[in-house]
Amino acid sequence: PKIIYIEQNGERHEIDAKVGNTVMEGAIKNNVPGIDADCGGACACATCHVYVAEEWFEKVGNPSVMEESMLDFAQDVRPTSRLSCQIRITDALDGLTVELPESQH
Ligand code: FES
Numbered sequence: 001p002k003i004i005y006i007e008q009n010g011e012r013h014e015i016d017a018k019v020g021n022t023v024m025e026g027a028i029k030n031n032v033p034g035i036d037a038d039c040g041g042a043c044a045c046a047t048c049h050v051y052v053a054e055e056w057f058e059k060v061g062n063p064s065v066m067e068e069s070m071l072d073f074a075q076d077v078r079p080t081s082r083l084s085c086q087i088r089i090t091d092a093l094d095g096l097t098v099e100l101p102e103s104q105h
Pocket of ligand 1: 038
């Protein structure tokens with residue numbers, strides 16, 4: 001499935017992701033900038049923050065309680081904010097578009 005990451009300056013990164021990987025891993029493996037993922041995907045750092053595109057938010061689903069409390073530590077949180085290490089890629093998410101925040105800190 002394709003995953004599209006858009007930086008705040010409008011730069012677009014389209015990658016071919018593996019089913020079962022997370023949106024965070026897809027970015028790291030393909031050198032997409034803007035996701036730090038300090039904790040390596042343990043839902044413990046909030047530096048893998050992304051904004052899920054409006055039209056995808058429902059498909060992706062809501063954050064878990066644990067993710068939601070971690071999101072409090074992210075910068076500039078919006079209603080469509082998610083931690084990308086908690087979004088698992090499936091074929092249904094082909095074309096998923098996420099926006100990268102200005103900064104993770
Ligand atoms: Fe640390 Fe996602 S990588 S919360």
